[in-house]
Amino acid sequence: MAFSLLLIVVLGATALFFATHLSIPEDRSQRVFAPDLVRRGGELAALGYCASCHTAENGKPFAGGRPLATPFGTLFGTNITPDPKTGIGLYSQAAFARTMRDGIDRAGRDLYPVFPYNHFTRLTDEDLSALYAFLMTRAAVPAQNPANHLTFPYNVRPLLAGWKLLYLDKNPVPRDQTRSAEWNRGRYLVEALSHCGACHTPRDRLGAEIASQHFDSGEAEDWWAPPLNHKFPSPVSWSEESLFNYLRSWDVGHGGAVGPMAPVVAALATVPEQDVRAIAAYVGATLAKPGESEKRVDEKQPQAAEAHPQGAELYAGICATCHETGGHVPFTVTSLGQHTSIYAPDPRNVIHVVLEGVRPPEGTVGAVMPAFADTLSDAQIADIAAYLRARFSRGGEWQNIEAEIARLRRSTSP
Amino acid sequence: MITLNVNGRSRDVDDAPNTPLLYVLRGTLELNGAKFGCGLGQCGACTVVIDGKPVFSCLTPISILQGRKITTLEGLGSEDAPSPLQRAFIEEQAAQCGYCIPGMIMRAHALLTANQSPTDAEIREHMNANLCRCGTHMRILAAINRAAGGMHAAGARAPAKAEEEE
């Protein structure tokens, strides 16, 4: 606490010095773009999942309004359609580039790092202009979004200038000559555009990704975001191929994405295959555990049933209907033990799925799991979670599961 | 023996504890309302109301239902004395084959019990979990809207009735 106060003071001082940025003049010119540039921009926007933060639930694409909860308060995804009043319609390419690279909007205000410019700052000029071309050719949607609710001192924007001094590394993504072109391509996409670290790397007190703990696991919308490196806790190992399948749709060994990762996979399904293969090559390499080959789920069923008889019975009566059929029900894997969430340090992901269920976008093929919020009590869900944990994971028991369930019920129920 | 509270009556059933409620309703208790559609929680044909909430009876083992209030289609009304919601379905002729309708009525019943005057958007959102293959959707929506209207007209009676059912 003392430390962060001190920091704030230091930041405050530096801020006063740096925090004044000029606004960039309005650009009202007629913009024309090469169709190929726009198309590529669309692919890059999908690889960067712009829509997921900049689109509200059932809202117009890119019109913003999605609440993004952070430890510092709630921010709202902004309108990045070319609407002149409420969107970015008046942004020149220079203003757009400054926003993406320096986290400073056209008017000269510093932006919060929940907008991951710490990644985008490393995008190439070509990719930036493609993204600009794409966004500027979207339908302009007039949409005024709610103001952010941030607590002091985080609501003092100028402090962000100091934050940037401390954290904003603008160096391009380095090339590793010892690695394949595909791997390097993947590294660039992941670090500069797809910003996987924004969720999968832990953040410090001031919300910055901790570089020394790159991909060690993080947070996304109150879900646990697993490590993308050797710390990956599940015994079911990843290959480039299985990761590619997972990122593209669904993998027979690991199942499919749920929660905040689902829209990511939905977006990756629309981009050129080689981009996803490149991402799989880079992340697959960091995920691989040294000297590890295909590992099996090891079950401790009898002990688990003994320790959690209630959970075992509920599992047999409910979950097993689909999850004990050896993968015969579509989109179920042979064992729930293949799902990463069971190896997480906390039960949030399991709870989310049981409470909320899983549903693909209307009219598309994808896993369907009913929500059990109305069927099961907190105690019953806790029994199931404890049983699954004990049956499959060598990690310790989860603590205060029931309290977590109650908390998530409150935060997720409308 | 497990004791279930079905439509206000307590019923002892000797089915295995992991038996889904659907099979106990249809088999042991000889109630036709809840239907088997998928057994996977994907279609809602088996929907019943438990403690006021719509639930897929095909994925609900009776072992967890001790002491909980189960309402099935039969608990709303009978052919001679249909409930306002059932009457609304008859008045709108909201059925083709009708196989999905019991599940639709139960899901809608839970909604109207909690919210007497849902908007059309709220009804569509709430009903999204149940499938109809005959394309009777528009009439189902009309019936629910009609019942909601009826329940307003009926003033406080509707929720009171709903409570005594639960």
Added chain:
Amino acid sequence: MNAPLFNPSRRDVLAGALVVSFSLRAIPSLAQEQENVSKPPLPGSLKKAPMLDAWIRIDADGSVTVFTGKCEIGQGVKTALIQVAAEELELDPHAIHLVTADTARAANEGFTSGSNSMKDSASAIRNAAAQVREILIGIAAERLGVAADRLRAQSGAIIGPDNRRAAYGDLVAGNVLHVTAQPTSKLKAPDTLKIIGQSLPRIDIPGKVTGGVSYVHDLRLPGMVHARVVRPPSYDARLQSIDTSDAEKMPGVIKVVRDGSFLGILAEREFQAVTAMHALAAAAKWDIATKLPDETNISSIIESLPAEDHVIADKHAESASATRTLQAVYRRPYQMHASIGPSCAVASFDGDALTVWSHAQGMFPLRQAIAEMLRLPEEKVRCIHMEGAGCYGHNGADDAAADAALLASALPGRPVRVQWMREQEHQWEPYGPAMVSRTRASLDAGGNIVDWWYEVRSNTHSTRPPGAGQLIAARHLETPFTPGPPRPGDQPEGAGDRNAVPLYVLSNVRVVHHFVPDMPLRVSALRGLGAYHNIFAIESFMDELAAAAGADAIEFRLRHLKDKRARAVITAAAERFGWSSWQAAKGKGRGFAFACYKNLAAFCAVAVEVNIEHESGHVRLGRAIAAVDSGQAVNPDGIANQIQGGIVQSASWTLYESVHFEPRRILSQDWSTYPILRFGTVPESVDVYVIDAPGEPFLGTGEAAQGPTAAAIANAVANATGVRIRDLPLNSARVKAAIGV
């Protein structure tokens, strides 16, 4: 559906006749004349069962029973048939008891399919009822000594001028109704009808919404046991070996039945049967032989398979010279019935005779197939129809009945109830065939069509019984039955070529049906048969031609139509929709389509509005408006209900649906792998305008909306995006790919 094999010469004659007369409705009568030249034909199914008491029975106590060989399949036919009988018998509809398809009681009316129930059964019942009424009046005239023309029928009695009355029950002594029907009847004049034309509430709905025994699924017989079958993982997989001992030891299990690759389990309670079925499935070892084609290029595979060519229209006349020619290819994937309730049947074998309760569409053909499969004489098998979940054609119902029959014959004395699991229904039902059509047409300088060329390629659209080989179980037996040769179906109704001949006035037209006998996937009748695809193709192409001619879609259609009733539904739908005043907007589109189902049944025009989300390509339905002419409308609300349902169902097929498969198996096994339309995206509104045609014959309606809806949506998507998509379904990915970034 099981018409004699196609005879080219006759089909050509008919096709010619069609184009000249601008309507195929002339043809059935023409066809009949060829069959029985001597005396005029009996109306509807009276042709098949001419005795009046096969249709109407009146007991001494005055109770009236009407018999139909058709089935209630959710289309509301029971109510309509009762209305027709009540009208001519001058009875309160509630005084009539209706018996539906039952091989022991009702006339053999074949299948309840092709939207033929009103044409076949209602025509028969209406004429029989009128003739019965006249017979009763005749008898009463003698009894009362009053001239027949001074007597009238009223609520169950014949009444004389002096109000003397003779109740129906007192007039039917002896077999007075056991007489042959006459070709013509004294039908009530259109302006005197009291019950026909009323939207009588359906008699089956109150029971269905309150938990009555409404479906074969709800049938509970004394001593009934529950069964499940274990199906192979793929079509031709054979059961290599299985150890059934574990399953046999499970609670409630009565026995395991195995015959070749047919595997079933019988238990006291339903969930016990389900649990044991899973154990049995896990224990089974299969040889998987099936090699399904590559889903991604299924249409070129269909086009590469050998085909029999049938020319179904070929007419050439002088016409203005062509100034431009358009051509296009339209494709439709395999799509499924996907009934919401998996198929179910109950069977009971007493050691000598078998009774089967089934929701299949044809009780007599089913009886024939089951008798053949069990090597029983037909008279030892009785098939009784009970409702199931909507089937929309030939789904798993017959196969489930066969399963029940086999399992019941293995456990004499105890009725056996079988219900399929969801996965079994999805994987084993016969799908609506994938189809491809190629079309080419030319316009003259005035923007009129001067020639029209259309070729459609399709599998059969009926693999129904009779023939034990049509039943899955029979093919899996130790000594298997093999299916009969696939049939192309026969014009004028057609199958793959149903509605392949446009109703439009065309001076030069050639239509060819390439019938493809080989069936890569199991297929059969799905609501509308080929009409769904052919109307999608023809009505999409009409819009493409209209655009090329710079004409309005409606005006262009009317320009090429003479048929008054066709023009009437088109004009009505366009007006109700507000076609001429419609305002365009970005991402918003309107579409129109029309067809006369089978070119001889109901006329239906559909107009829809869509909104397309550019970023995702998702198509959202706005308003849908339909106008329909079903001839003399017996129950207008019933007609509206069928059309509304047809529109929503066809929208689901058209936007989302295609069966997925890989070489070894069908992948569409449940609702997650075969998504359909949900409440979240059904249209804003669906309004249906029923145009009554008093005095006209009843025209089948059940399938009339499927094709027009598909084309109207495709046309609306083209209107909204400026891109024409000719492959179904019009799902988000396909639309997005078409409109680009």
